[in-house]
Amino acid sequence: MPKSTIKGLGFYVPDNIVTNDDLTKIMDTSDEWITERTGIKERRWVNNDKLSTSLMGTYAAEKAISDSGLDKNDIDFIIFSTLSPDYYFPGSGVLLQKKLGIKEVGALDVRNQCSGFIYGLSIADQYIKSGMYKNILVVGSEIHSGGLDKSSRGRSVSVIFGDGAGAAVVSATDSDSCILSTHLHSEGKFAEELAVIKPATTFWIDKIVKNDDDKSYFPYMNGNFVFKNAVVRFEQVIFEALNYSNLKTEDINLLITHQANLRISQYIQKRLKLTDSQVFNNIMKYGNTTAASIPIALTEAYQSNLIKKGDIVVLAAFGSGFTWGSALIKW
Ligand code: UT7
Numbered sequence: 001m002p003k004s005t006i007k008g009l010g011f012y013v014p015d016n017i018v019t020n021d022d023l024t025k026i027m028d029t030s031d032e033w034i035t036e037r038t039g040i041k042e043r044r045w046v047n048n049d050k051l052s053t054s055l056m057g058t059y060a061a062e063k064a065i066s067d068s069g070l071d072k073n074d075i076d077f078i079i080f081s082t083l084s085p086d087y088y089f090p091g092s093g094v095l096l097q098k099k100l101g102i103k104e105v106g107a108l109d110v111r112n113q114c115s116g117f118i119y120g121l122s123i124a125d126q127y128i129k130s131g132m133y134k135n136i137l138v139v140g141s142e143i144h145s146g147g148l149d150k151s152s153r154g155r156s157v158s159v160i161f162g163d164g165a166g167a168a169v170v171s172a173t174d175s176d177s178c179i180l181s182t183h184l185h186s187e188g189k190f191a192e193e194l195a196v197i198k199p200a201t202t203f204w205i206d207k208i209v210k211n212d213d214d215k216s217y218f219p220y221m222n223g224n225f226v227f228k229n230a231v232v233r234f235e236q237v238i239f240e241a242l243n244y245s246n247l248k249t250e251d252i253n254l255l256i257t258h259q260a261n262l263r264i265s266q267y268i269q270k271r272l273k274l275t276d277s278q279v280f281n282n283i284m285k286y287g288n289t290t291a292a293s294i295p296i297a298l299t300e301a302y303q304s305n306l307i308k309k310g311d312i313v314v315l316a317a318f319g320s321g322f323t324w325g326s327a328l329i330k331w
Helices: 020-024 031-038 053-068 092-100 113-129 152-158 188-193 205-209 223-244 262-271 290-303
Strands: 003-012 017-019 042-044 077-081 106-110 135-142 164-173 179-186 254-257 312-319 323-330
Touching: 003 053, 003 113, 003 179, 003 290, 017 020, 020 031, 031 262, 053 092, 053 135, 053 164, 053 290, 077 092, 077 113, 092 106, 092 135, 106 113, 113 135, 113 164, 113 179, 113 290, 113 312, 113 323, 135 290, 164 290, 179 223, 188 223, 223 262, 223 312, 223 323, 254 262, 254 290, 290 312
Parallel strands: 077 106, 077 135, 254 312
Antiparallel strands: 003 164, 017 042, 135 164, 179 323, 312 323
């Protein structure tokens, strides 16, 4: 049975840097609060109408394909994870396909928010193991900035999120350097604890424009509740991946968690008794980029030579849905 490996990586973030001090000019917040509660110092927010979620994903994908040494026509399936698509429909996968100029391969959109990249990676891994496809492009891309409540009312959510895109080419291999396992979970009873619920088919736009006070088209997050669930689920799903391969926390060369909040990553590090060199974080520079955060961080770690052949790399995510998951990779 073929196995799958990450053959190429790439990421793209918009040029426009928004610092915590910049945010103090538009809402009641401070660098101290944001740094202490989240670890974030700056994020990228698109300030150019030409950039879209699918275009940023395309830029990241071009880099990942180039890094893989393959040609774009070698890609035989596309998986695009985002909670901030260009259009209500069609999905962003086909838009990326058009922009990349890839032939008529299948394109699938994944709507699993912060876990979207792990879900995409898991789907790619299964398709490759089944022999159906050989080179799958997995993309995570988000433009949050346009949809945030940037008034003081929305500050607990809007200071966290940033825009960006990351991509991986997942290819068939016979080698032992491969994705060892992926683990996916969800708990729909908490679907509304972190959500944008309007407008959609339950609340068409005409129902909300009649009420000026209804701001539920902005993201809502029950921050404390999400935080408490995140730390538990991250730990569980990381151990699930380690146990599956009979590995221990000491065997982890690099852990990359979804960059939700630096305090969450630090808490996990402490619980798992990992050293600083076993964990990679870059939320300080980019904020929380949802489905893009893991591929951006993985690419940065890889480009910084923090990942060597034979290393055990663990990826883990938790977010809206709730959904969570992990992937254990031998590099
Ligand atoms: O990516 C998907 C998963 N997402 C997560 O995992 C995020 C999980 N949650 C969190 O990261 C944290 O809950 C937040 C960073 C969102 C919020 O941190 P917190 O420590 O839970 O703060 P809080 O919401 O309990 O608010 C504490 C105080 C409140 O003031 P009072 O009521 O104590 O007077 C807020 O009004 O901080 C206030 N506050 C702010 N102050 C300055 C909330 N946001 C801000 C802000 N600037 N941006």
